[in-house]
Amino acid sequence: MQVLRTVAELRHLSRALHAAGANTIGLVPTMGALHAGHASLFRAARAGCTHVAISLFVNPTQFGPNEDFGRYPRAFEADCALAESEGADVLFVPTVVELYPNGTDSAFVEVPKLSERLDGASRPGHFRGVTTVVAKLLIAAEPDRAYFGQKDAAQVALLRRMTADLRLATEIVVCPIVRESDGLALSSRNAYLTPAQRAQALILSRTVRHIEFLVAEGERRASMLLAVARAVFATEPEARIDYIALVDWATLEPVEMAVPGTLFAVAAQVGSTRLIDNAILS
């Protein structure tokens, strides 16, 4: 596994691989602190492409001024070991200056409207930071496919729109949410939770499962589904709802009736930790 630190090296390698013939490159952009959810993305990339590149970059522009950029978990040695054990060919580990040569208040990529919905509403500037850094990574690596987890479902919607709009050549591939045996969606931020908070956090997946069950039973009305979701969620008084929403997965606009492909998404604060979970309804 090669560890590359500059855009020039990464692009040079990508172009050499593409020029050499039928190679395909799968990029998995991550912020490190890798867990089994990331590993599932690496395996999907390994299965779908001849070469797998993983980026590790805690992107400052997607954190708000009062968010957890400074204390976001970093675990470079363990990340290297996991990436290598999953058969990654390249680990791309740029510095902030490498991706933001003129500072972080520089050229940005934004998807209007979508960037203000769901997490974008409670985290102003978050999605601008995400679309900007992913655009840079796709421009640098020129991958055939880039892999993201469905756990960040709104992010996926933004990135699909961004790549389509900017006419990037990369296909965005979405992989299922990976959960602990009790249902908690894997997240690097789970490391922040105390044992008590870890138990409280189960209300997110419990609410998601409840809504999936109701839809499977035939309930389609958003008003009903959201009312039940709020009622279920309220059974855990220590978790504070940020949003509970039923939206079109492409536009992130609220729907009145759930249809196949509708996104049910929840975000909540447990202690000082913000957690998200969701389901794409079938």
Added chain:
Amino acid sequence: MQVLRTVAELRHLSRALHAAGANTIGLVPTMGALHAGHASLFRAARAGCTHVAISLFVNPTQFGPNEDFGRYPRAFEADCALAESEGADVLFVPTVVELYPNGTDSAFVEVPKLSERLDGASRPGHFRGVTTVVAKLLIAAEPDRAYFGQKDAAQVALLRRMTADLRLATEIVVCPIVRESDGLALSSRNAYLTPAQRAQALILSRTVRHIEFLVAEGERRASMLLAVARAVFATEPEARIDYIALVDWATLEPVEMAVPGTLFAVAAQVGSTRLIDNAILS
């Protein structure tokens, strides 16, 4: 000369050329209505690259609601003939839908601060439109170099920042202003001028030359240079100043003293036509 209409075709050709060996691609983005200024860019690309691609696209997002998008000159047949006579290999002529598949209110690229200076101050949204469409063209064509005229000096500053910030692989090459024998800078918009306005428009190049002369004589103080420029400009009462500015060419911020590389730029309205001119001081 091949005429291509889709991003997929253009990218496929670019990648095939790059994969085939030591080919270099020069892209000249234009809005058509080609004149000798464009031809000088084609020749520079011809001299610097093995393959030359020219794009013709009147980009709607860089025009304000009360600007001349609808009546901007279009001359496809003449443009084809000029491009072919200058040895272009590819003419890229996308539709609006091809470059804006989700409409024009979609993902955009913006350079903060710079986008509000000079023409950006009087044409809100103009530079966002320019950086967005050029980013798409560079992502589609993956050229080694892209050629722009110094006449749009502020645009050049924005595009250099945009390509550096987004880590695009393309080098921005700037070519000198081409002028009529009486000094008028070539512009597709000169076609709007009546004979009387054509004469009035000479005040722009006359002002620029005057400032170049003063600097050559040793004057460096911005306050003095700008005062003289305004006085010279005022000798043509039919031309209305939009801006007269002495700025750092990289940041577009006003300077107090002219140094080599400082941009002296002027924009003015002659009749209903907005014209610009400038000099990079030596």
